[in-house]
Amino acid sequence: MTMPFSEFGRRVSQSASGGTDHGTAGPMMLFGPMVNAGVLTRHPSLTDLDQGDLKHTVDFRSVYAGILSGWLKADADKILEGRYDVAPVIKKS
Numbered sequence: 218m219t220m221p222f223s224e225f226g227r228r229v230s231q232s233a234s235g236g237t238d239h240g241t242a243g244p245m246m247l248f249g250p251m252v253n254a255g256v257l258t259r260h261p262s263l264t265d266l267d268q269g270d271l272k273h274t275v276d277f278r279s280v281y282a283g284i285l286s287g288w289l290k291a292d293a294d295k296i297l298e299g300r301y302d303v304a305p306v307i308k309k310s
Contacts, residue, residue: 218249218288222277228269242271245280247306251288257305279304 223243232238242261261271279302282293287307294300 218247218251218284220245220247220280220284222246226271229263229266229271230269240270241267242273245275245277247280247284251307253306253308275304276301280306283307 222245226240226243227237228240230237258275261274263271265272278297278299282297282301283304283306285291285293285296286303293303
């Protein structure tokens with residue numbers, strides 16, 4: 218499995234320098250035969266913002282929990298030091 222992601226998002230609006238500043242709600246993708254195909258969540262709104270930033274729709278720790286418990290068969294609660302929803306990212310075996 219491959220999991221590329223960005224550690225920071227980008228703001229929706231253009232900055233004064235003509236670019237975009239660091240923001241929130243970065244992308245995360247999973248690739249591999251054990252991964253459920255398709256977009257599994259709703260896209261963040263481009264109009265319903267939090268002080269100019271996207272509002273995330275998934276806590277990244279729930280994706281980690283799904284990978285840890287569904288693929289690695291590890292104790293996600295112990296590793297993540299808390300209980301998070303388990304995102305349905307791994308195919309049932």
